[in-house]
Amino acid sequence: MKKIRTDFQSRLGKGRKKHYGLQLMEIFFQLNDLTASKELLNNIMHYAVNRNSWIKEEPPVIYHFHQAMRSFIRAGYVIAMKEKKYTVNTQLEDVSPLALGLLSEKEYQNPLLVFKKAFKEYSIKEFDYFISGMVYFSMGIYDKLPERNLISPYIHLIKMLDAAYLIIEKRRNK
Structure with missing residues (x-):
C-alpha cells in the first residue's frame, strides 16, 4: 500500500500562474478592508509599544x-520580483492628498516602487519577525520591548497596503 503524504508547506513561488502575487492581494482585500487593516495594524503597534x-x-x-x-x-x-510596472495613468492634480496616503507622487504613479524599496531594505523573515513580535507584545503586559527598529517596517507595511490597494483598483478598472 502506498503512503500518501500531505505537504503542509507554503506553496509560495511554486505556482506557475502569471499573476500569483496579484491573486493573493485580491484575496487579501476580499477578506480584509483597507482602512480596517491599517487601523488594526496601528492598534497592534500602539499596544505593543505601550x-x-x-x-x-x-x-x-x-x-x-x-x-x-x-x-x-x-x-x-512576488510582486516586487516582477519586472512589470504597475503605473497608474492619472493626473496628480486630480488626486486628493487623502488618496495618496503615505505614498509619494512617484510611488503613486508606480506602486511597484514601494514593494521594491521595502524588500530591498528588509527580507520576508524580517517582516515576519516584526509582525510576530508586534502581535506578541500587543497581547500582554511586558517589561521589555523588541530590540529592533519598529517604525520603519511599520511604515513600509502601511505603504505596501496603500500600494497594493492601488494596484488592485487599477486592475479592476481595466
Whole structure:
C-alpha cells in the first residue's frame, strides 16, 4: 500500500500562474478592508509599544490578521520580483492628498516602487519577525520591548497596503 503524504508547506513561488502575487492581494482585500487593516495594524503597534496595557481585540481576530499579513507580505515579495510596472495613468492634480496616503507622487504613479524599496531594505523573515513580535507584545503586559527598529517596517507595511490597494483598483478598472 502506498503512503500518501500531505505537504503542509507554503506553496509560495511554486505556482506557475502569471499573476500569483496579484491573486493573493485580491484575496487579501476580499477578506480584509483597507482602512480596517491599517487601523488594526496601528492598534497592534500602539499596544505593543505601550507596556501597561494589551489589545482589546479577540485573539482569533489578531491571529487571523497575523496570518493574513504574512500572506500579504509574501504576495508583495512576488510582486516586487516582477519586472512589470504597475503605473497608474492619472493626473496628480486630480488626486486628493487623502488618496495618496503615505505614498509619494512617484510611488503613486508606480506602486511597484514601494514593494521594491521595502524588500530591498528588509527580507520576508524580517517582516515576519516584526509582525510576530508586534502581535506578541500587543497581547500582554511586558517589561521589555523588541530590540529592533519598529517604525520603519511599520511604515513600509502601511505603504505596501496603500500600494497594493492601488494596484488592485487599477486592475479592476481595466
